[in-house]
Amino acid sequence: DVCVTIDSCCGHVAAVLGVPNVVLLGTILPGQSQQTLRMNQTLISRTGRVNDIRTTTVMDYVLPILKNNHVLTNELKPVYDFKTDSVWVS
Numbered sequence: 001d002v003c004v005t006i007d008s009c010c011g012h013v014a015a016v017l018g019v020p021n022v023v024l025l026g027t028i029l030p031g032q033s034q035q036t037l038r039m040n041q042t043l044i045s046r047t048g049r050v051n052d053i054r055t056t057t058v059m060d061y062v063l064p065i066l067k068n069n070h071v072l073t074n075e076l077k078p079v080y081d082f083k084t085d086s087v088w089v090s
Contacts, residue, residue: 026050
């Protein structure tokens with residue numbers, strides 16, 4: 001129903017299959033394609049450590065997706081912007 005991962009590869013596969021995906025990142029790798037371009041919510045740690053992203057924070061994003069209260073766009077994004085398309089969390 002939803003893919004939650006710390007590896008963007010799994011998010012890319014989920015996106016191709018049309019599965020909503022939540023990708024957790026510790027840091028951004030400049031010049032790398034870490035974000036999936038559809039059906040995605042990316043959470044990035046403010047501390048740079050993926051382990052610092054709280055489970056409750058992740059669930060705040062996952063549960064609405066599972067309950068169909070938060071629909072992720074199925075449209076392909078031509079460009080992914082970390083500043084507007086990601087959520088920075090503690």
